[in-house]
Amino acid sequence: MSEAEVNRLEQAIDILDALVAFDTESTKSNWPIVRWIENFLHARDIPFVTVPNAEGDKAAIFATIGPLRDGGIVLSGHTDVVPVEGQAWSSDPFKMRRDGARLYGRGTTDMKGFDACALAMVDVWRKQELQHPVHILLSYDEELTCQGPVDTIKRFGKDLPVPRAVIVGEPTLMQVADAHKAIATYLTVVTGHEAHSSMPQAGANAIEVGAMLVVELYRIQAELAAQGVKSPRFDPSFSTISVGTIHGGTARNILARECALHWEFRSLPGVAQGLALRKLEAYAQALALPHLRRYAPHASIETHTEVEIPGLAPDEGSEAERLALRVARSNQTIAVPFATEAGQFQSAGLPAVVFGPGSIAQAHQPDEFIEIAQLAACLDALDRMVRA
Numbered sequence: 282m283s284e285a286e287v288n289r290l291e292q293a294i295d296i297l298d299a300l301v302a303f304d305t306e307s308t309k310s311n312w313p314i315v316r317w318i319e320n321f322l323h324a325r326d327i328p329f330v331t332v333p334n335a336e337g338d339k340a341a342i343f344a345t346i347g348p349l350r351d352g353g354i355v356l357s358g359h360t361d362v363v364p365v366e367g368q369a370w371s372s373d374p375f376k377m378r379r380d381g382a383r384l385y386g387r388g389t390t391d392m393k394g395f396d397a398c399a400l401a402m403v404d405v406w407r408k409q410e411l412q413h414p415v416h417i418l419l420s421y422d423e424e425l426t427c428q429g430p431v432d433t434i435k436r437f438g439k440d441l442p443v444p445r446a447v448i449v450g451e452p453t454l455m456q457v458a459d460a461h462k463a464i465a466t467y468l469t470v471v472t473g474h475e476a477h478s479s480m481p482q483a484g485a486n487a488i489e490v491g492a493m494l495v496v497e498l499y500r501i502q503a504e505l506a507a508q509g510v511k512s513p514r515f516d517p518s519f520s521t522i523s524v525g526t527i528h529g530g531t532a533r534n535i536l537a538r539e540c541a542l543h544w545e546f547r548s549l550p551g552v553a554q555g556l557a558l559r560k561l562e563a564y565a566q567a568l569a570l571p572h573l574r575r576y577a578p579h580a581s582i583e584t585h586t587e588v589e590i591p592g593l594a595p596d597e598g599s600e601a602e603r604l605a606l607r608v609a610r611s612n613q614t615i616a617v618p619f620a621t622e623a624g625q626f627q628s629a630g631l632p633a634v635v636f637g638p639g640s641i642a643q644a645h646q647p648d649e650f651i652e653i654a655q656l657a658a659c660l661d662a663l664d665r666m667v668r669a
Contacts, residue, residue, distance in 0.1 A: 282657070290657050293401035294384065296321075297656070300360075300393040301377040301386035307361040307424040310338045314360050318342055318400070318419060325403055330441070332433045334421070341420040341433050343441065346403060347411030351438075354604070354666065355416045355447040355631075357430060357622060358396040359423035362388040368647035382653050389651040390639035392423075395450030398638065398659040406667060415667055416444060420622065427590040427622045434629045443631075446601035448666070449623040450637030452644060452651075453615065455658045457605040458635035460514060460616040462521075462547040463554050463592030463624065469494060469542040469561070469584040471529075474577035476536045484536040485577035488529045490569050491540030494582070497564045498522050498544060501557055510552050514616035520548040522557055547620070550594040558584060591624035599632035608666045609636065617641065636662075 282290070303314040315331060322329050322344050329344035347353065365374045365387055372378050377386035384394075399417045406415055420429030437443045451458075471491045476484025502522040511518045522544065529540030546557035553559075565582045573580040595614070596602060606612060614634075619641055626633040638655035 286657070286660070289401055289405065289660055290653070292404070293397045293656050293660060294379075294653070296400050297384065297389065297393055297397035298377045300397055301388055302375055304375050305361050305388070306364050307422055308364075311360045311421045312338070312340060315340050315342055321400060322403075325407060327403060327407065332436070334432070339421040339429075341418060341429055343433050344417045345414050345442070346406045346417075347414040349414060349442060351443045352445050353414030353416055353442060355418050355444040355626075356399045356663070357418045357420070357447055357449045357626070358392050358399065359420050359429060359622065360393070360396065361421050361424050361429075362391065362393070363424050363645045365647075370647045374649075383650040384653060385648055385650045387649055390452050390649055391641070391644035392451055392637060392639070394639050394651045394656055395637040395659060398656055398663060399450070401660065402663050402667075405664065409667070411667065414442065416442075423622055426588045427620065427625060430622050431625055434625060434631070437629070437631070445632070446599075446604050447623070447626040447631050447633035448601065448605060449621050449626070449633060449635045450659070451617075451619070451621045451635050452637050452639035452641045453617060453635055454640055455609060455636065455638060455655065455662060457602065457609050457611060457614050458617045459593065459595045459597075459602055459614040460550055461593045461620055461623070461635065462515065462549055462618065464545060464547050464588070464590040464620045465554050465558070466543070466545045466587040467558060467584050468587055469544065469582065471540040471573065472581045472583075473536065473538055473540075473573060474580060475538045478534040478536055481536065482576050485573050485575070485580045486536040487540035487573075488537040490573045490582070491527065491529060491542055493569050493572070494542060494561065494565065495524050495527070497569070498524060498557070498561060501560050510549055512549050512616070515549065515618060520546065520552050520556070522546050548592065550592045554589055554591075558586070590620050591628045593621065593623040593627055593633065593635070596627070596632060601632035601634045604666060604669060605634045605636045607669055608662050
């Protein structure tokens, strides 16, 4: 490395240290980290806009280096992280620890490492006469809904310039990912009627029917695995269903009045995002609900859609893919199993790929870490990208 590259890397590490120090778990406000980023940009005379959410407790920040016009590149990251509660960390998760070639701390990989690299490059880019703008978009709630960048995206072509390509810096070990599954999350609530457990004919046990629905969801899962659309690019190669939590009942000897199932459907590109829901609702109407209403005609089964995160479909030859592959010095793309905000950009008609430092295997783990070499590779790639 040249002296300039070493200095750039150390600056990125210093910035990452500052970002990790903010506890930005998705259930908490991210305003403190947004203010820090605002001050960072102010000190360098970089123009930006801050885009709060409807509740006003969180915000995205959109900065522009270079001419404020259409045709630039967006480097997209998120500021929120997953919780650390219940995890066995070897050190304070919100105090970055450097140990040899690794940097430990919550968010180092997912994905404050990329955020730090993008911010570290600001000092390089502002000294160059850029012909096209580089935008940095740092959002919120990626770990919950992937809705954080949506309000900013809606402003493209209005009071914000329209980019020609979007790079989402989620961890891919600096490989170019052009596809990921979509996610839809649901809450299914079964409402029965309480009665003494010795008299099942006097009520309707919501847990009993909730169990029927769980069995049906996994039957649908098996059907998708055996007969559904498959793609060898993904592991597993089919769309998946998972029931995450079940809550219900008040006592062993009382027929449960309510049972709530929290579940998700991860669908391959090209598979209808509402497929699993339609199949479950058909089963509920045909079999589960009549069973529930045998002795309780007012019993009900309702499913509420919580979040629908669009997938990323391959877009061969797109501006984002061509640019990222050129920078990665590769002619191959990969698919990733996790969802990102890339689908939000693609749904808005903006070419997007996922391309960032670190391994997803480290994300959400205790003692999360990123290799310093991955940050160096990311900085080098960002430098080549803007030059390209």
